[in-house]
Amino acid sequence: MKITHAQFARLTLEEAIRGTTAAELSAIDLVEASAARMNVFESTINAVITRTDEVSRRNAEASGDLETSGRRILRGIPVAVKDNMMTRGIRTTCGSRILENFIPPYDATAVARLKSAGAVVMGKTNLDEFAMGSTGEHSAYGPTANPWDPGRIPGGSSSGSAALVAYGGALAALGSDTGGSIRQPAAFCGVVGMKPTYGRVSRYGLGALASSLDQIGPLTRTVRDNALILDVISGRDPLDSTSAPGADSAPPCLPGIEEGVNGLKMAFDPGLLRGNGISPAIADAVRRAVALAREGGAIVNEAAVPLIKYGVAAYYIICSCEASANLARFDGVRYGFRREGGDIWDVFSETRGRGFGDEVKRRIMMGSYALSQGYYDAYYLKAARVRRKLSEEFSRLFKTVDIFLLPVAPQFPRPLGAKAGVMEDYLGDIFTLAANLAGLPAISFPVGVFADLPAGVQAVAGPFNEHLLYRLARAVEKNTSLENAPWTLAGPKEAK
Amino acid sequence: MIDAKETLELAEMLRIRLSEDDAKRLSVDMSAVLDYVRLLDEVDVSGIDPMGVGVGGYAGLRDDVPAPCLSFDELEIMSDGAFDSQTGAFATKPIFS
Structure with missing residues (x-):
């Protein structure tokens, strides 16, 4: 069944899997629709540095004979990969001029795992150069725009991955997160972004920014899709000496995702919602997540991580x-x-x-x-x-609490090209950096739309407790609607 | 905290060619950051060991056994993207002249 790019953009990853399993959709249908969607949006958004349409078509055709089962769960599913992950035979620039012609001879382990599951890589997404930045403006291949308002930044450094998923060009994308580079653009673009526990996903083949902080994770439109992708890319990897021994035994994320939050212990710090240059609407977004968690039966108290x-x-x-x-x-x-x-x-x-x-x-x-x-x-x-010391503060907190809630960024995305001092941009990362420093899993998920821009909330948990974060995010998602989201539209929005 | 002259010297050591204007601009940014990080002096870290990586722990190193090196095809992929390559090798200027 042929589908239009607009129909494709509204599909969730799970719906696409059901479609291919039932033979209602073919891999080539999905790949063509994904490419068509990019044709409509890319001149406005610039989410992709290198498109791989022809390779993707060949891979989609080759996947047609394979059964959708077990490890091939993503057969024919169009995905995208941040351009700091090695892709065999496909240019990998890290967003830098210095790598403008670099073609790696191997795949990053996370990419290899996606391909082994049957996914088709549609392109390499734009990023702040070598993942340094939180605006999407520091790329040698031009800035990426926010699909919710192309006059604003999409966040960064996984700017292209977040924007592409938000406009419906791919059903999932991989990003990397060194200090918030998955979670912040996810929040700015109204999608779900997970930074897993350090060592849960192999860093082999990731262009290194800061080796003790970097971690690969998924960006998707829905919480369930995100958990599904994390389950595919997780696992111990002998090619990465910092791959965690516990990565293979960590609880899977998708199976228990509908269990809700009843009985989970959570905390938030009201002090973080005052000062820190925080927008009142961002603070309200955190309060809304707290309220929804309480409605779901979670026990939410106040606690602080002063460091x-x-x-x-x-x-x-x-x-x-x-x-x-x-x-x-x-x-x-x-x-x-x-x-x-x-x-x-x-x-x-x-x-x-x-x-x-x-x-x-x-x-x-x-x-x-x-x-x-x-x-x-x-x-x-x-x-x-x-x-x-910060890591120890978190350890003490997670002895009595399952999840800590806090904002993702203090403000909504600023206009593209607006001059900001170096410290102004750096301080915008204040809420996301702690999880990287402590090596903890943290998720960013949307809780609503405020003045036509999405607002996200962040939740952090103890090591390898990603499954708890997904339960919370899924419970909130069921009570959240995102009006006028880019993936529901036929073409790009006008910049405001 | 760090002036343009010191920035130029640092850049030379790091093999990054900078103009004097670039050095002036970058020294202002770096000074702002280095000023800000003085905030850490407020934290009492006596008796605290430095932390290198997160909580996941190390998987450790692989067994020290030979593994296949890049095939000729893979080398060709690599060297095709290099500025100057000859028969699967990277060409560059001599270190000693």
């Missing part, structure tokens, strides 16, 4: 230090872009000077500065100790 206040400072030291080491490998010899110079040292300097954008240069330099002799104790060591 969240220091997360921004600790994060930007640790992240920059790790980034400065990880990005030392880009030298113009092995990866695409090169700027010629007089000798080899000129080649390195010119290539890195022209190939990296400002945000990347800033973090490499700041990280190296903080790691240098005389500053190491004052910056890196101090930040790493604060990180431990």
